[in-house]
Amino acid sequence: MSLLSTLARLEAVRSGRAEPLATVCHRHLSERPLVLVPLAAAGESGAPLAALVGTERTAPRLLLVPQPLNRTQRFEYLAELAAELLPHLESFGAGVELLEGSEKDPETGGKVPVVRELCTDAPQLVVPNTGAVHHLALLGRSTRFRRTAEDADPGDFPAPTRVPLMGRWLTHLTERAQVPGSSMVLPMTGLLARHWATGQSRLEDQHLGAQLAWHFPPPGLSGARAAELVETERDAAGQLLHPPAGPATDPRFDELVLAPAIARHDAALAAQRSAPEAEAERAAVVLKEARSALETALLGVLRPTWEDVWRGLDLLRALPPAAHLADRWEGDRWSYTGHRDRLAAGEPPQPKRDDAVTAARKLAQREREQARLDIQEALDDPLAMAEHRLAGEAFAGVVAEVAVEFSEGARPKPRPVLTVRTPDRPHADPGREVFRAHAEPAQKAEVVGSAPGEVTVRLLSGMGRRKEPEPGSVPAVGDRVVFTLFELAPRQSAPLPEPEDTPWTHGGPPGAFTAVGQEEWE
Structure with a gap:
C-alpha cells in the first residue's frame, strides 16, 4: 500500500466517507455491459447454484440449479447460462475495421503486406468481486473439455452443444482479467478500490455492500457504522438484510432457507415422477410452487448485489475517462479478435496447463502491461503522479x-x-x-x-x-x-523461442510438445 493510499484511508476514517484515489476513470466502461452475479453451492468448489445475468438494470434473468448435486440439472443450468452469454459475446465479432500492415515472409525473409481485421468493439463482463471471477474460471475449466452429442464419442453424459464453447469463452475472459489494465472482465470491488479509499481493510472491501456503504452512509451514520450494519444486520428470521454474493452464500441461509427449499423441490419432483395420471396435474402445480419458492429465496440473495453492481457503475460513470483508455481497450479488442479467429479456425480448447514458452509469454505480457499501466495512470491522473512524487520518483x-x-x-x-x-x-x-x-x-x-x-x-x-x-x-x-525518474514507455522484453525450439530444461526436447499438448487437451 502506498503512502498516499494510507493517507486516504486515514482521511476516510476521519471523515466517515470514501475518499478519492483518482480524478479520472482508469478502466473502460462499456455502454452496455453484461452484468453477472453468480452463486456457488457450499461444499464443492465451483459448483454452480444460481446466477442473475443481463444487460438491463431493470430486467435481470435468474438462472438456478434446483439440485446442485444433480448432473442433469447442472447441465441444464449451464445450457441456459450459455444461451445468455454466447449471443452477447459473439455479437461483437461482426463489426470489424481493416488495418494494413506487414509481416515477415518465412520463405524469402522479406516484408509482405497484410490486411488484418480488428473488431470495432469487444464485450465487457461486470461481476461483484474477484471471487466471482475465480468461480467463472472454474466453470470454464470444467466445461471447455466436455464432450457433446455431436462428438464421435459423446460418452455417457454428453453436455449440451454450446456448453464447451461457453467454457472456452469463460477461460479466455478470466485469463484476460489477469492482464493489468484489461477491462473485459471487471470485478466491481477492485474497480471501486482503485478509485476510492475506504476506512476498512482490503479484505473487508471484498464485500461490495460494505464498500458502497462508505460512499452512501445513511444520515447520522459514519461509513464504518454503515458498513458494519450491512455486514451483520439480520431480520427476525436470522437472515442477513444485505446478503453477500461471495459467490459463497451465508451459512444461516443455507441451513434455514436454501436446504429446506431444495428438499421441498426434490420431494415435489419425485412425487411428480411417481404420480398416477389422475394426480399428474396437481403434482405439476406443487412442483411449480416449490420451484417458485426456491427462485424467490435465491432472488432475495442475489438482487441486493445486483443493485450494488449498478450503483458502482453509476459512481464510475460520473468520473471523466482517462486519456489512455482507448489504447488499453484496443488491446482488449485485439485479444477478443484473436480468440474469435481461433474459434473460427477450429483450434482445440485451451490446455489445462501452459507449456513453458506460453507461460513465459503470458508472464512477460503481464509484467509489460503492469509497467505500461503504471506509466499511463501517472500521466493521466495527478493523484497517481502524486504517489510517484511522494516516493521521490x-x-x-x-x-x-x-x-x-x-x-x-x-x-x-x-x-x-x-x-x-x-x-x-x-x-x-x-x-x-x-x-x-x-x-x-x-x-x-x-x-x-x-x-x-x-x-x-x-x-x-x-x-x-x-x-x-x-x-x-x-x-x-x-x-x-x-x-x-522512470521512462515513460515500457521496455520490450527479449524474444522467446518457439515451442519447438525450447531446450529440454524447459519442457523439451523438440517433439515432446505435441505429445504433452495432446494429453492436456484430452
Missing part, C-alpha cells in the same frame, strides 16, 4: 529560469538548462536521466544539480534537428512542468 514545479546552451562539436545542438522550483524531494543525483511528462515528442533530460526547493535539468532531446529549438519544445519561465 518524480517532481513537479514551475520553471524559474531558462539558460540557452549548446552542445560541443562541429554541429552544436541546443541543450537548454531549466531551473525548476519544486516542493518535492526527488532522488535526483547529478547525471540522473529524467523524462518530461506530457511532452510531444518525448523529451529526455539529465539532472545538472539539485538543492532544497529546486532542481536544475538539461534538456537532451525532443527539440527538433535545427540549431534553434522548435517553437514550444522548451518550457518558458512560469510554465508548470513534471519530470519523472
Whole structure:
C-alpha cells in the first residue's frame, strides 16, 4: 500500500466517507455491459447454484440449479447460462475495421503486406468481486473439455452443444482479467478500490455492500457504522438484510432457507415422477410452487448485489475517462479478435496447463502491461503522479529560469538548462536521466544539480534537428512542468523461442510438445 493510499484511508476514517484515489476513470466502461452475479453451492468448489445475468438494470434473468448435486440439472443450468452469454459475446465479432500492415515472409525473409481485421468493439463482463471471477474460471475449466452429442464419442453424459464453447469463452475472459489494465472482465470491488479509499481493510472491501456503504452512509451514520450494519444486520428470521454474493452464500441461509427449499423441490419432483395420471396435474402445480419458492429465496440473495453492481457503475460513470483508455481497450479488442479467429479456425480448447514458452509469454505480457499501466495512470491522473512524487520518483514545479546552451562539436545542438522550483524531494543525483511528462515528442533530460526547493535539468532531446529549438519544445519561465525518474514507455522484453525450439530444461526436447499438448487437451 502506498503512502498516499494510507493517507486516504486515514482521511476516510476521519471523515466517515470514501475518499478519492483518482480524478479520472482508469478502466473502460462499456455502454452496455453484461452484468453477472453468480452463486456457488457450499461444499464443492465451483459448483454452480444460481446466477442473475443481463444487460438491463431493470430486467435481470435468474438462472438456478434446483439440485446442485444433480448432473442433469447442472447441465441444464449451464445450457441456459450459455444461451445468455454466447449471443452477447459473439455479437461483437461482426463489426470489424481493416488495418494494413506487414509481416515477415518465412520463405524469402522479406516484408509482405497484410490486411488484418480488428473488431470495432469487444464485450465487457461486470461481476461483484474477484471471487466471482475465480468461480467463472472454474466453470470454464470444467466445461471447455466436455464432450457433446455431436462428438464421435459423446460418452455417457454428453453436455449440451454450446456448453464447451461457453467454457472456452469463460477461460479466455478470466485469463484476460489477469492482464493489468484489461477491462473485459471487471470485478466491481477492485474497480471501486482503485478509485476510492475506504476506512476498512482490503479484505473487508471484498464485500461490495460494505464498500458502497462508505460512499452512501445513511444520515447520522459514519461509513464504518454503515458498513458494519450491512455486514451483520439480520431480520427476525436470522437472515442477513444485505446478503453477500461471495459467490459463497451465508451459512444461516443455507441451513434455514436454501436446504429446506431444495428438499421441498426434490420431494415435489419425485412425487411428480411417481404420480398416477389422475394426480399428474396437481403434482405439476406443487412442483411449480416449490420451484417458485426456491427462485424467490435465491432472488432475495442475489438482487441486493445486483443493485450494488449498478450503483458502482453509476459512481464510475460520473468520473471523466482517462486519456489512455482507448489504447488499453484496443488491446482488449485485439485479444477478443484473436480468440474469435481461433474459434473460427477450429483450434482445440485451451490446455489445462501452459507449456513453458506460453507461460513465459503470458508472464512477460503481464509484467509489460503492469509497467505500461503504471506509466499511463501517472500521466493521466495527478493523484497517481502524486504517489510517484511522494516516493521521490518524480517532481513537479514551475520553471524559474531558462539558460540557452549548446552542445560541443562541429554541429552544436541546443541543450537548454531549466531551473525548476519544486516542493518535492526527488532522488535526483547529478547525471540522473529524467523524462518530461506530457511532452510531444518525448523529451529526455539529465539532472545538472539539485538543492532544497529546486532542481536544475538539461534538456537532451525532443527539440527538433535545427540549431534553434522548435517553437514550444522548451518550457518558458512560469510554465508548470513534471519530470519523472522512470521512462515513460515500457521496455520490450527479449524474444522467446518457439515451442519447438525450447531446450529440454524447459519442457523439451523438440517433439515432446505435441505429445504433452495432446494429453492436456484430452
